[in-house]
Amino acid sequence: MKYKKLYIVFIILLILCLSCGCRTNLHAKGERFIDYNDGVETLSNEEAINLVKEITAFMDTGIETGEDVEGLNGENFAYFKNKEDENTLEIYHRNYIKDSAYEYLTGMYKITGFRERMGKAKKNLNSGYIRYKLNSTGDFYILSREDNEICIEAIFNKDSSLGEGMPDTDKGQIFLTLCDDNKWRISKISQWYDDLVFYELEEYIDEFFDTQNNVKEDYEAFIKEYGYDKNGNRIGMQMLRYLPKDEILINSGSGSLEEFGNMYILRILSKLATHLAYEEIYARHGKIYPKYSIEYNYFNGLDWYKENKEFSENDLSDIERHNLEIIKAHLEEF
Template identity: 75%
Template sequence: MIDKKIHIFTIILLLMCFVYGCGINTYSKTEKFIDYNYGVENLSDEDAIKLVKEIVSFMDTGIETGEAVEGINGENFAYFKNKEDEDKLEIYHRNYIKDSAYNYLIAMYKITRFNSGMGKVKTGFDGGTIRYKLEAEEDYKILSRRNNEICIEAVFNKDSSLGDGMPDTDKGQIFLTLCDDNKWRISKISQWYDDLVFYELEEYIDEFFDSQNNVKEDYDTFIRDYGYDKNGNRISMQMLRYSLKDAILASSSFDVLENLDDSYILEHLSKLATYIAYEEIYARHGKMYPKYSIEYNYFNGLSWYKENKEFSENELSDIERHNLEIIKSHLEEF
């Protein structure tokens, strides 16, 4: 009888070990389905590129979507067909992508959480601000490797929403950083157009550029003029207004800035916003700007702006001239 109990106990114990072992194995397969972070000190150039391409390929073409539904803003949206893809995306994010780069990637591939699950905006919706996408099938190469950072040159393809003046294919960089937990993660993705949109202007990009008429040289000039301070450090291009499509410094035409709250606003403007605040004093009198210049695109989008072929600086009041000097001094501080 005792032998029988021992036999039964042994069978139960073996079954428990088997189940526990399967659980560990299943978790291992789920959590560590790729092991680029094994022996991180020796992450090879080949494995660094392979990791990046695997993540890009998955987010671009590897996620299978189901039937389309109406998205948040009326776009053609579809949930991930397989729950496993949500889990895989979460693992990629947790183990291999820092938050800022992850937000950049899901914006690039129009991935979002909508009600009950993750999904992707279907091709053809041009409401996003990221206009170049990473190309997983092209050749990537290591540009530099310094201690805890690997810089990879990547290929980006133009979105159909951009005009002919923009290059169909362009180069950018992907940075892998060795983090405090001894894991390599994608820390930054940099491509000249998407940098401008995502890190600086976001949706305001279309207020300055007509992508059907501006070309890459226009963007390069814009970044050089407004994206850096006098010491060559990159600075924000954020715009600040009282309300959408309104003036930046609404009172600059009728009272000296030092008397009003606008002087406080001026202290917090980016270099770009300060320049636009300077020009809007002229724009209120209808100053004309070269076609497709940033001033042309910006002011022609405002309801109050009317071109004046007879514009002259003689029209400016003493208050406006004073405020121009004040704003100019702020502009020169960048």
């Protein structure tokens, strides 16, 4: 009888230990990468890849959606089904993703906050300027590793909004950076069409690049021409205008740039914007550009532009020629 009682006590203790152990393991599973976030020596290549794969798989396929609501712009939208998914996403953002990369990833997977809750737009809708999505089930490789940065190569899949001239899949890079608090975070995502973290184009890309008629080589030529300075360094290509459909240098056709104070604006323009400021002097007279060139795509999207089959260089005034020389000299400084 004595041994029987001891045996029962032992079984009860064993069950309690196993129960506690299971709870501990379940908790560890939810935040299993936190122990890896201690520095460069403790984050192996395999762990770096697993971290990226887990985050992208969660955003891509791991979040269940439930209640449908009307989205921000009338689109079909669904809240996260489980509150735990919102908490998990917050943990990933806080511990493993820098803000700029988080905005990129949530845009890619159509995730947004709405009425104090998180949700996803339906998959058949375009997600703004994100044209390729990370393939969370594809292969990931370490491209390079330095003291404070790990570069991982990944596969991206084409969005249905792109034309047939685009490759169905293409490679891109994900960068993990060791931050000041000694935590590794996804800091940049670079893919040939969505290279926004470097060039600050965001939705402006659609003003220069016709996704139904241009091809990858057109985009690469665009980046090569306007995305670098004379020393080969990446530079921003952002636009500067008073209004979305306005002109860049409004008075460049009616008076000297020096007289109208446009020199300050000219000095802060990107190389791309400077080139378009140069061409808009011609465009006011209806200069015709090659079909689907960046100038064609850009000016045909502006209300004031009208093609003129009779266009001639002789149409330009002396003031316009003077301003062209000023802008050209500035453009050559890049």
